[in-house]
Amino acid sequence: MTSVVRDLFNTSVEFVRTFGAFQLFSLRVLRHSPEVLLGRFGLVVKQVFNTGALSLVIIMVCGLFVGGVLGLQGYSNLARFNAEDSIGVFAAFGLIKELGPVITALLFAGRAGTALASEIGLMKATDQLSAMEMMAVNPVPRVLVPRFLGGVIAMPLLVAVFSMIGLFGTHLVAVELLSVDVGAFWQQIQITVDMEDINEGIIKSIVFGVAASMIAVWEGYNAVPTAEGVGRATTRTVVITAIAVLVFDFMITAVMI
Amino acid sequence: MLCYAVAEGTYVRQGPQKKQTMKQLDDSSHNLIEIRNLKFSRGHRVIFKGLDLDIKRGEVTAFMGPSGTGKTTLLRLITRQLIPEEGTIHIGGIDIATLNMAELYRLRQRFGMLFQNGALLTDLNVFENVAFPLREHTKLTNRLIRHVVLTKLHAVGLRGAADMLPSELSGGMARRVALARAMVMDPDILIYDEPFVGLDPISMGVIVRLVRRMNDTLGITSIIVSHDVAEVSTVADCSFLISGGKVAASGSPDELRTAKSELVRQFMHGMADGPVAFHYQAPDYEEQLLGRDAE
Numbered sequence: 120m121t122s123v124v125r126d127l128f129n130t131s132v133e134f135v136r137t138f139g140a141f142q143l144f145s146l147r148v149l150r151h152s153p154e155v156l157l158g159r160f161g162l163v164v165k166q167v168f169n170t171g172a173l174s175l176v177i178i179m180v181c182g183l184f185v186g187g188v189l190g191l192q193g194y195s196n197l198a199r200f201n202a203e204d205s206i207g208v209f210a211a212f213g214l215i216k217e218l219g220p221v222i223t224a225l226l227f228a229g230r231a232g233t234a235l236a237s238e239i240g241l242m243k244a245t246d247q248l249s250a251m252e253m254m255a256v257n258p259v260p261r262v263l264v265p266r267f268l269g270g271v272i273a274m275p276l277l278v279a280v281f282s283m284i285g286l287f288g289t290h291l292v293a294v295e296l297l298s299v300d301v302g303a304f305w306q307q308i309q310i311t312v313d314m315e316d317i318n319e320g321i322i323k324s325i326v327f328g329v330a331a332s333m334i335a336v337w338e339g340y341n342a343v344p345t346a347e348g349v350g351r352a353t354t355r356t357v358v359i360t361a362i363a364v365l366v367f368d369f370m371i372t373a374v375m376i
Numbered sequence: 377m378l379c380y381a382v383a384e385g386t387y388v389r390q391g392p393q394k395k396q397t398m399k400q401l402d403d404s405s406h407n408l409i410e411i412r413n414l415k416f417s418r419g420h421r422v423i424f425k426g427l428d429l430d431i432k433r434g435e436v437t438a439f440m441g442p443s444g445t446g447k448t449t450l451l452r453l454i455t456r457q458l459i460p461e462e463g464t465i466h467i468g469g470i471d472i473a474t475l476n477m478a479e480l481y482r483l484r485q486r487f488g489m490l491f492q493n494g495a496l497l498t499d500l501n502v503f504e505n506v507a508f509p510l511r512e513h514t515k516l517t518n519r520l521i522r523h524v525v526l527t528k529l530h531a532v533g534l535r536g537a538a539d540m541l542p543s544e545l546s547g548g549m550a551r552r553v554a555l556a557r558a559m560v561m562d563p564d565i566l567i568y569d570e571p572f573v574g575l576d577p578i579s580m581g582v583i584v585r586l587v588r589r590m591n592d593t594l595g596i597t598s599i600i601v602s603h604d605v606a607e608v609s610t611v612a613d614c615s616f617l618i619s620g621g622k623v624a625a626s627g628s629p630d631e632l633r634t635a636k637s638e639l640v641r642q643f644m645h646g647m648a649d650g651p652v653a654f655h656y657q658a659p660d661y662e663e664q665l666l667g668r669d670a671e
């Protein structure tokens with residue numbers, strides 16, 4: 120019994136310690152962000168390209184199918200109330216406010232986040248980060264911050280792409296397949312969806328972008344510098360990002376609704 | 377204010393912003409690096425227990441010792457990538473434990489370090505790897521950078537590999553590129569971790585002469601970690617044999633070769649039996665093979 124309590128205590132202490140270290144790390148990354156954004160923007164652009172281009176295809180494919188599913192589900196449900204014309208609004212709200220940011224963030228964690236974590240972890244395991252320090256170059260602004268900012272900038276763009284393609288997928292299913300009236304479909308979206316709704320999506324995408332990138336960079340930087348340690352870091356990146364994204368999603372939705 | 381010891385006026389460093397930081401302090405001292413009573417452990421494993429050694433300015437100093445004795449660790453302590461539990465390390469009269477981050481980075485710009493596995497940056501090609509310190513620390517024009525980088529690559533015989541990626545290089549080539557990168561800022565102190573491993577005899581000869589020549593003509597202080605007793609003998613002015621957490625023996629290669637001590641003789645002549653155990657600590661061999669564990 121006492122050993123269970125002791126284990127529980129140790130685990131909690133370890134958790135608090137890790138969480139504190141993560142916050143200090145985040146502050147370090149954020150503190151260097153302005154200088155990198157202003158002084159070394161080229162590095163950031165390169166990383167936006169790396170992470171963004173990496174995730175673009177998977178985001179587009181998934182967006183199309185998620186939109187298509189919304190079209191099918193929406194149609195079968197709304198048809199019971201003879202409201203199948205509203206299917207566009209139904210899909211638009213779902214995509215812009217919820218599914219776009221959340222699914223994009225989860226896909227981003229799986230594709231770009233793991234790539235970031237393993238890249239940084241490998242740089243550490245092969246002494247590249249030590250070598251930089253020995254060349255009097257701080258790896259935080261040179262390696263970590265551009266990758267973090269690249270993710271933060273790429274995420275809202277990816278979310279926008281996802282939502283747009285998703286809506287197009289709904290259009291394909293509803294209008295082309297199930298012959299919903301195309302005018303009603305788009306007009307209702309235009310009338311009903313407000314800037315406020317879009318803002319919610321934008322805020323979520325930025326928060327998720329910060330969370331997903333910071334977690335990936337942190338896991339890579341703190342990976343045990345062996346092949347196994349890097350592997351574990353990539354797994355943890357996906358798991359922790361998924362939890363963080365869904366928790367943040369709940370909190371933001373609760374505040375904004 | 378931070379000051380460094382500088383090898384007296386042997387060369388002028390590039391980059392205008394560097395000059396003001398080049399205050400000279402304690403140039404008189406014969407020893408560039410002084411380590412006193414160094415203690416360090418990894419977990420429960422004690423690696424150094426009271427190590428003392430001096431590295432003389434302008435000489436080639438070698439660290440030798442059995443594998444796992446802590447030679448790489450010692451280099452990391454000297455460059456403050458690790459912090460000792462006890463004891464002091466003075467470089468040019470400055471206790472490096474007292475430096476803040478900015479001062480430490482300024483000190484490190486006077487170091488060039490060749491890592492045991494090269495540690496080239498995998499997302500840059502060979503040219504950019506060598507150019508990396510120049511691009512980060514100087515405002516040289518592209519033309520000049522190109523000139524300097526190609527000169528250094530030529531010195532290690534890899535000018536033709538400038539456009540290759542690190543993943544396309546063999547182990548020996550990667551190490552030579554890393555050597556070019558370590559030299560590119562014209563450091564005062566060059567540290568080599570196992571520079572001779574994985575080199576063919578021809579490149580080995582070239583690199584050994586290069587190390588020696590940089591030392592003689594540029595007044596660089598060099599620290600070499602190596603197992604290669606023969607190569608060390610040709611290049612080093614002074615060797616330290618590190619074993620059991622301390623300096624077990626020191627002196628010129630000739631002195632070491634003729635030393636009476638059992639340990640030195642064992643190491644210098646590569647004998648399996650002697651004070652240094654070839655085996656890592658382990659339970660009794662017979663016991664483990666035939667004993668209860670075997671079932």
Ligand SMILES: Nc1ncnc2c1ncn2[C@@H]1O[C@H](COP(=O)(O)OP(=O)(O)OP(=O)(O)O)[C@@H](O)[C@H]1O
Pocket residue numbers: 418419423441442443444445446447448449450
């Ligand atoms: N990151 C680490 N964590 C724990 N122990 C370590 C770590 N790095 C090295 N050690 C231990 O420290 C000891 C010294 O390691 P070090 O790399 O300095 O040896 P070395 O003398 O350079 O050996 P070699 O000649 O094989 O390179 C070894 O016993 C090793 O097990």
Ligand SMILES: [Mg+2]
Pocket residue numbers: 447448449492569
């Ligand atoms: Mg070593």
